[in-house]
Amino acid sequence: MSYLERIRTLNPLVHNITNIVVAPFVANGLLALGASPFMAYAHEEVADVAKMSGAVVLNIGTLNKDVVQSILLAGVSANAHHVPVVLDPVGAGATSYRSEQVQLLVRELHLTILRGNVAEVANVIGEHWNSKGVDAGQGEEDRIGIAERAAQKLNCIVVITGREDVITNGHQTYLVSNGHALLTQVTGAGCLLSAVIGAFAAVATDDNELLDSVVEALAFYGIAAEIAADRTEGQGPGSFQIELLNQLDHVSPSVLQQRALIRHIHGGGGTTCV
Incomplete structure (x- = not known):
């Protein structure tokens, strides 16, 4: 059974602390996928919600x-109850405040998955990449x-999204070529992707499956975008x-199986490459 089939069978609960600009879009996207979104922010309840969730997505x-x-509070609870934690460091590096808060989160929490553009991920580990707002910028x-x-460095899976998505645990690395440029014209498309990754991670049964589930999430989301672009052309x-x-x-x-464009470039992973 694919991870997509598991989601639609198990309807995993995905706890999202996401940004106010995109919360309805993220919730609707998770519902469309077959997951169950929980958008909880109150200090008094986030720890309880996190521990009963299949994944926690922090944005x-x-x-x-x-x-x-x-x-x-949510991340510490998720760590204590072995719930996958996805961090989307939106705009990391754009301001000193964002960079400082991301460093605080990285110190205090164990991340399962970090998902961002190249500028954001570089900032998280203290490397330089030219950045403009929440966009990736240019660099060599x-x-x-x-x-x-x-x-x-972070002992987690890292996803860098772009024209070709990079997914790695530091030992095994995959490239996914599915997607469409229109994703860059929709506010929240990346935030929703992070939540979708959380849903796929929620149905992985162990660490060995986790990387494969994330690779499948990227291919699935990219294929959905390709078909959506074809059907709304112009x-x-x-x-x-x-x-x-x-x-x-x-x-x-x-x-998903027919259209997935996945290449395994490092390591010896188990995902089928198309």
Whole structure:
């Protein structure tokens, strides 16, 4: 059974502390996929929600001290109860405050998965990449190298998204080529992807399956975007956004297997490459 089939059978609970700009989109995307979103922020309950969830997704998009405290409380609880933790360090490196808070989270929490663009991931591990706001910027550094160094330094899976997505645990590395440029024109497309990764991680039964589940999540999301773009060609990003939600519901395991563009470039992983 694919991880996608498991999600649609098990409907895992995914706890999201995400940014206010994208919360409804993220919740609707998880529902379309077949997961159960829980959008809890209150200090009084986030630890309880985290411990009963299949995964906890932490997003710093709209950052303040209360959000940071909620993230810490949820993350510590998830760690204590062996619940996967996904961190999306939105805009890390864009301001000193964001960089400082990300470093605090990395010190205090054990991350299962770090998902960001190359500038954000580089900032998390103290490396330089030219950055502009929450966009990746330009630079000459090796994206695969940054991802692998980050995975080794943080002892977690690292996903760097872009034209070709890099997924690595520091020993095994995959590239996923599915996706569409229209994703960059929809606010929250990356945030939703982090939540989708959380849903796939929630149904991995052990550490050996975890990397494969994340690779499948990237391929699935990219395929949904490709089909959505084809079906809304010429209509613009608004139509694409709605159709992306439709395709998160419609993409089947067989379509996923047929269309996945996955390359295994380092290590000896078990994911089937297409």
